[in-house]
Amino acid sequence: MADVAMDVPAISRGPRRQTRSRGLPYARPAPRAPAASASTGSTRLLVSNLHYEVTEQDLRLFSSAGALAKSPSIVFDRSGRSTGVAHITFTRHQDALRAKQRFEGQPAKGQNISIRFEAALSVPTGPAASGAGKSLLARIGANPKASLLDRLGGPTPAAAKWVIRVTGPYML
Numbered sequence: 001m002a003d004v005a006m007d008v009p010a011i012s013r014g015p016r017r018q019t020r021s022r023g024l025p026y027a028r029p030a031p032r033a034p035a036a037s038a039s040t041g042s043t044r045l046l047v048s049n050l051h052y053e054v055t056e057q058d059l060r061l062f063s064s065a066g067a068l069a070k071s072p073s074i075v076f077d078r079s080g081r082s083t084g085v086a087h088i089t090f091t092r093h094q095d096a097l098r099a100k101q102r103f104e105g106q107p108a109k110g111q112n113i114s115i116r117f118e119a120a121l122s123v124p125t126g127p128a129a130s131g132a133g134k135s136l137l138a139r140i141g142a143n144p145k146a147s148l149l150d151r152l153g154g155p156t157p158a159a160a161k162w163v164i165r166v167t168g169p170y171m172l
Contacts, residue, residue, distance in 0.1 A: 042118060042119060044096070044117065044118040045096055045116070045117060046087060047085070047103075048115075049084055050085065051108060051110060052084065054109055059072035059086055062099050065096075065098045065102055066091070066092060066098060066099065067092070067095060069091045070089050099115070
């Protein structure tokens with residue numbers, strides 16, 4: 001006998017969940033640096049939407065726009081696959097601007113790349129930088145010779161009343 005569909009209503013499983021990405025199952029989203037505008041003088045470019053076959057050697061093409069401060073670096077996920085994001089650092093802001101204008105939207109292995117400026121990495125200043133090299137206790141001003149109870153601000157052992165209650169089959 002042939003399989004014949006009977007008048008059985010189809011079971012609805014409800015609306016499908018939206019998935020983040022169909023591309024790489026273990027890919028993390030690209031790290032987000034604060035966006036920088038062209039007027040800030042940043043020399044770092046974030047190149048995204050790169051094909052997974054694009055290599056750091058391919059990205060040396062950006063050196064035609066100006067001198068690179070360091071070689072281009074592609075961001076990889078935990079399993080070693082490209083996330084499609086690369087960082088390119090130029091020595092001068094004018095070179096980075098020229099590269100952005102020249103390569104924005106250009107196809108690289110079939111995908112149009114997008115480029116934006118990244119904020120320049122800053123060196124910490126102020127109290128956070130001045131504490132570098134000191135121990136944690138020195139930075140918070142704690143007296144390591146004081147008892148833990150004193151450091152926590154609890155009652156002193158002389159004023160505390162300790163009650164020990166033993167229940168069960170224990171013998172002292």
